[in-house]
Amino acid sequence: MxxxxxxxxxxxxxxxxxxxxxxxxxxxxxxxLPDVNSLKTVQLQTPLRIYSSDGKLISQFGEKRRVPVEYNEVPQQLINAVLDTEDARFFEHKGIDPIGIIRAATILVTTGKKSQGASTITQQVARGFFLSNEKTYIRKIKEIFLALKIEKTLNKEEILTLYLNRSFLGNRAYGVGAAAQVYYGKNLHELTLPEIAMIAGLPQAPSAANPIRNPARAMARRNWVLSRMLEKNNITQALYQEAIDTPISAKYHGAEIDLYAPYISEMARDYMIQKYGEEAAYTNGYNVYTTISSELQLMAQEALRDNVFAYDQRHGYRGPISQLWTETPLVRDEIIEQLKKTEPMQGILPAAVMDIAEKQANVLLANGQEITIDWAGLKWARKFISDKRQSLPPKLASDILQVGQQVYVRNNGEFWQLSQIPEVSSATVSLDPFDGAIRTLVGGFSFSQSQFNRVTQAKRQLGSNIKPFIYATTLEQDWTLATLINNAPINKPDTRQGTAWRPKNSPDIYGGPTRLRVGLAQSINVMSVRAMRHAGLQNTIDELVKFGFDAKDLPRNESLALGSPSVTPLQVATAFNVFANGGYLVEPYFIDHVTDAYDNIIEQASPTLACSPATVAADDSFNQQADDNTHNDTFADISSTNNELTAENSDTELVCNRENGRYANQIITEQTAFLITESLKSVIWGGGDWSKGTGWNGTAWRASKLIKRHDIAGKTGTTNESRDTWFSGFNPTLTSTFWVGFDDHGRQLGRASWMANGAPDQISGAEAGAKTAGPGWNDFMNKALKGTPEHSTEPPKGIVSVRIDLETGKLTRKTDHTTAFEYFVEGTEPKEYATEAQESGEIFIDNVAEDLFQ
The missing domain is CATH 1.20.5 (Single alpha-helices involved in coiled-coils or other helix-helix interfaces)
Known part of the structure; x- marks a missing residue:
């Protein structure tokens, strides 16, 4: 006792x-000990995601890949696999597992090693959120007490959900949702049993048991997880055997990008960092919904790319990348290894020339595929001599290639062809005319080649794209589309630049007094200068500023009339939008709304809307809001596309129905916008009667051949020596600008000679807006407007139409080919009739300006 x-x-x-x-x-x-109550409102670090307006993922930014999931979204098999592996008594203990602690203590006493952690899932949550991974006794004590507090604060499902979303599982994947995408490109519910077991085995050794880096050890770990599931009766023997016999299929899957649009995603990323800070932007799980239309964006990217390829090819082949061998061929594996050192770009792939026949070549790609390039894919490759010169066309494949050369090839959608990385640059942007939403934006040929966004950052000379704004200034004063302007050499020079500057037409041909409509449609230089002289230099500058151009970019001399200012493509598209929407300057914007990680809207756009005050009830407070919100930063505003702009019955005047919109400033009258638009239609469709010998082309006549609809309007633009080429145009639903040029301002776009073996509709001669930028715009708008109804011409109130004599611009009683109906602002129509003597001549110019300032 x-x-x-x-x-x-x-x-x-x-x-x-x-x-x-x-x-x-x-x-x-x-x-x-921290307050575990914070776990109730914990915000998991999730990346920044950028979407198109129709919900397509454009890009994802952030160090950690995480796809948060709710408990009820996790497959039961995955829950079983995790618990069987990590904490079989999870739903039974109160945060710590005494049996596990005793087992770990016994091993420590008997071996002196801390090989067993004895940590429950709750303890791992405590460590993951509040503690470090250092193996010390004081950390273990804190972990135990925190686990007990967590169990009193959260239920088991909440604890397990935190664990499943928090665990690092290798390859920047945090949580089982991200791991499913990273390793298998799947959602959780799509995983097979072997894949579930692989993910369940990763938390303890995400690097050592990584199925991509260490597949042998990963398979051993996976099979051990499966054996634990079998031991706990969560799978049958048959399922176990089938699973362990399954080979590893894991491979790295990047973010599931639905729409590759890097320039707009970079703009959105920069905006979020500027507003929220880098850490918050990358980790708070923000979702940015842009105004980009995924369908239109793909069309714009394809049109720009094809147009750049077309320019590049007509200027000749610049030769191979390198000579891989001359006499002694490399073995196949060595060739492939060399090819892999060259990155592909925009579908342009490195290849090795293996064999040459008379009019074809066999090449080897970096993936081991051998392809044949027929003559159709080779014959374009005459030798590049300079930007202005090319050699004679090749006759044989051996004139172009040699065995052993490393070259570029691409599939153009119809066949494989020899290719090269283009040196020329291009950019395009499209806007909604009524609220300024950016629908497409392509800042260059390849983002991997250059991240410089030419839409927003490149200021290039505008060329004749400026002429519609010059003529709009005169129409706002006292001129009409029928006003005769002297198309004759200018003898009185402008000396403001320190030299005697005398503008010339291109070509150097003059037709005497010519109507304003024809002068704009044919881009006649001296007429534009005389129009600006009539309006006054300062008045013209003031009007250009109203269109959104920066006064600092506008020279105070007459070169302004021919497009000497340097501006961005976005500024150009914004200005042309004024004609498309009836005279309103709407601010371009690219972010529709932003949501947080829980899909709560934290930012909503407030666009400027092209609304007619005549159709909106007078509201001083609303107008004051518009004035207060007007600012110069076109990227600071975000706005909504969820509501609609509607037309008012037969008046077709715009009505604002958006709760979160602002009135745009009307900078020109609706009547002036209409008249300029009609003139810009003549740029494409020309005028006169070809059967009677009075027909004439506008500078963009090629567009009429492709886009067979009459609701399009546009303007070509070419600067001196063809350093910059433009095409800007619109229909009532979409405004688009294309620019082509070299990033080196001093390099000319040159000219291309005619190829005897080329296509019948090939482009040759000096590069110009109509031939260099125009085809890209034509291609894009043709696809973008396909299937949409054509808008009929409906003049606004205050516009009248009268028949005029085409030579004099005066009224006429004739109805033959020498006359036509013309639009006028009511009260400005001609009052005099042309005499019979005046009606006898012709002033039309059959040739189209092809070079300077087109």
């Missing part, structure tokens, strides 16, 4: 000592 009493006292004393030790440990670490 004495022995028993002593033993009982000793045991009781040890128990009291243990309780005291635990209490002492608790009070010792208590000041350092």
């Amino acid at each position: 004495k022995w028993f009493k002593r033993l009982l006292i000793a045991f009781f004393s040890l128990a009291l000592l243990g309780v005291g030790a635990i209490a002492a440990a608790y009070f010792y670490v208590l000041p350092d």
